[in-house]
Amino acid sequence: MVLVIPAQPATSNEERQAVLFSCYRDGSLLLDAKDGKKPARFFLKPHDRFPWDQFLPKLLVNWQLSDYKDIPKEFKPQRRIPDFIIDGILKEPLEIQLKILATLRSQGYFPSLSNRK
DSSP states (O other): OOEEEOOOGGGTTSOEEEEEEEEBTTSOEEEEEOSSOSOSEEEEOTTSOOOHHHHHHHHHHHHHHTOOTTSOGGGSOSSOOOHHHHHHGGGSOHHHHHHHHHHHHHTTSSOOOBOOO
């Protein structure tokens, strides 16, 4: 799931194309670049801008297709996500969508997040 990461200090102020590789308990994200630019792997901290509005619809499609090969391990369902969530999550504002994901994680639908090393 290639995403367009907005230009910001964490991306050397350049727009980047990357896939989400890993998520951490502190809210930081590790991304693998797919645009041939350096660095090939970079972190976004919790205050950086991650395109959740691009990621969540792509994630939802993969859940619906039960195609988990492109999904970061932190978002691979450990059990079936209820249909009412899949059908309704994108109708909610982004802030609520993120809260729904956090609630699903706390209820064991996704693996626990690890600490950043």
